[in-house]
Amino acid sequence: MNTTLAHLSRRILPAVLGITVIAGCGGSGGAPAAKGTPSSALPAPSAPATSSSPSPSPSPTPTVTPSGDADPALKPFYGQQIAWSSCPADPAKKDVDMSDFQCGTAHVPLDYGNPGGDTVDLALMRKQAVHQDQRLGSLFLNPGGPGGSGLDLLTNAATSSFGNLNNRYDLIGFDPRGVGKSTAVHCLDDSARDQLDAQDHAGPTSVKDFGAACEAKSGKLLPFVGTVNAARDLDVLRGAVGDQKLNYLGFSYGTYLGTFYANQFPDRTGRLVLDGAMDPSVSPLDGDVAQMVGFEGVYERFAADCVNQSQCPLGSDAGAAAKKAADFLDGLQAHPLTSPTSGRKLTQALGWTGAMDMLYGDAKSWEYLRIGLTQAMQKHQPDLLLAFADDYNGRDQQGHFSNQADANQAINCADDGSTPPTDDQLQQALQQLHAKAPYLTNHMTLDDVRAAMDCADWPVHGSTPPQVLKATGSAPILVVGSTGDDATPYAWAQHLAGSLANATLLTRDGDGHTGYDKSSCIKTAVDAFLIDGTMPAAGTHCPTTAASSGS
Known part of the structure; x- marks a missing residue:
């Protein structure tokens, strides 16, 4: 699987608010999804609670009461009482003061067509409004992905980024179905994931083997992890916390989820913000090409900026800088760099992944990329670029992976209802990439592009075609x-x-x-x-x- 194309479109992993596993970096970051365990015997939802609902629009509501839904079969889910309690200790968050956070679990139907059947656990985290007497309700947060953990977003950014909002809102992070600490998709063990991420080009069976591994471990969940179901989950969560309208802040893929919510439940929209917006009408193939062209432009601007800095490994010629870096990264296929500390190899795939991780960000992340390239190109030390790649891939310092990449693949394919592209269309896409993004795609082959459109060989066929969503009747x-x-x-x-x-x-x-x-x-x-x-x-x-x- 070729990293530089296969992880794009809704295939990109979460990239907001500078949350990285590298202290102080401000790049794409991707909040790493917490590891979860799929449940084979899911608990039943709590009994419905009866009480009044808050006012339709955000207004001071010091207490939270659950609300129901018109569908009798779903009322137990909408009426469930979330048992908020202190969050369990998490070694990955030892530097975060968790005393202000509460954790809970909600239950939703695995299949909304059969609400009396199996259920899915959704992991939640809450930081209550600072000014409870002026509380506006709940604000749900989604970091993107798909595959990003809302729990990690909340703990990493509740104070640093969302302080104003937390004065008036209970901030709620949640792991969508298939993700993190919710009932999660699991496909590859750490060793297999390491090998796949480091692979420079797609093998003939890579995609099929990956899909088979997911089916073996999470086959029951795979048909139901799509965004349409996640949007229905979001409405259940809205009801369970007692809000009559949904207030929501979503980033990247989180805008896709928010758009589907607004289209399915326009009368229940409160204040929705969609930042880093995705367009549901764009096909996956067109989206991949558009994103790669976008990354190419940022890559060229990074290279031009680098030559104006005091320490740049790309020389002083802006016209040659982008090619010099691309040649180095492409050259890793034949001559990977070995880390003197870990023994890991920086392959072409990992090199480009690390570079693109930093291209998500701003001038600060460009500085880190410049340092990483300097260390690798001049000192033959790949550790920083490896760390950037690990950040993107959800790999921690002990070599353990979150499930964000597995969830990313599963959710994308559950959504992908487009007609599989023909060989002619794939060839045209490759020609566009070579013409419009030559530095980033010089090494790509037709097999790489075909592997990026990997849902054709996925065990589950998606049901959501590209479409224009209007959300008629929604709030602004x-x-x-x-x-x-x-x-x-x-x-x-x-x-x-x-x-x-x-x-x-x-x-x-x-x-x-x-x-x-x-x-x-x-x-x-x-x-x-x-x-x-x-x-x-x-x-x-x-x-x-x-x-x-x-x-």
Whole structure:
């Protein structure tokens, strides 16, 4: 499986708020999904509770009461009482003060067509509003992916990024079905995942073997992990915490989930923000090509910026810098670098993965990439680039993987209802990539592109074709797009905002994926909308500036 294409489109892993496993980095980060265990005997939902519902729009509501749903078969799920309690100790969060966080579990149907059958556990984490007398309700957070852990997003960013929002909202992070500490998809063990991620080119059986491993370990879950079901779960969670309307802040793939929610439940939308917007009307193949072209542009801008810095391993010629770095990374296929500390090899696939991990970010992450390339190119030390690749792939320092890559694949394929591309279409895509993204795709072959469209050989066939979603009847929705976003091109945000029946586009001018953490102007506007309901004027543009913590 070729990393530089197969992990794109909704195949990209979470990349928001500078959350990385490398202390101090501000790149794509991907909040690493916590490891979970699939459940073979899922507990039944709690008995329904009867009580009044809060007011339809966000307003001070000091107490939380569960609300029901019109479908009698689903009322036990909507009415369940979440037993919030202190979160269990987590060695991965030993530097985080967990005393202000509460954890709980909700239960939802595995198959909404058979709500009386098996159930799925959803892991939740809550940080209650600081000012309970001014509480507006709950704000659900999703970091993207698919495969990103909302629990990790909350613990890593509740104070640093969401402080203003936490004054008035209970912040709730959740792991969607298939992810992290919820009932999770598991496919490969650590050793097999290591081998797959380091593989420079797709083998003839790589995709089929991966799918077979997922079916063997998680076959019962695979047909039901798609975004349509995740959106239904989100509505159950809304009811279970006692909110009559959903307030939601989603990043990257989280915008896809939020869009599907708004389209399925327009009358239950409260204040929704979709940052780093995906366009549901774009086919997976077209999306992969568009993303790679976007990354190419950012890569070239990184190289041009590098030659103006005091220490750059790419020389002083801006015209030659991008080629020099690409030649080095491509050369790792024949001459991988071996880490003197761990003995691990930096392959072409891992080198490009590490580089692209940092291309998600802003100038700070470009600095880290520059240092990583310097160490590898001049000192033959690959450890920093390996660390960036591990960050992207969800690998911790002990060599253990989160399930984010397994979940990413499973959810993408459960969603992918597009017609499989023909060989001619794949060849045309490869020609486009070579023409429009030559540095990043010079090494790619037709087999690599075919492997990227790996759902054709997946055990489950998706049921969600590319489509325009309008969410007619929804409350106003705020869509945030960034002009230099490589992972979710700005054109997607423009089209989504224009397609939704009641949406406003807020634009950040600058590079990097998502806007909330990269612009104090964007952050101020988003917070004002979520807290006061104040929508920014149509056509508003914000510069890229340091976003304050707002704690």
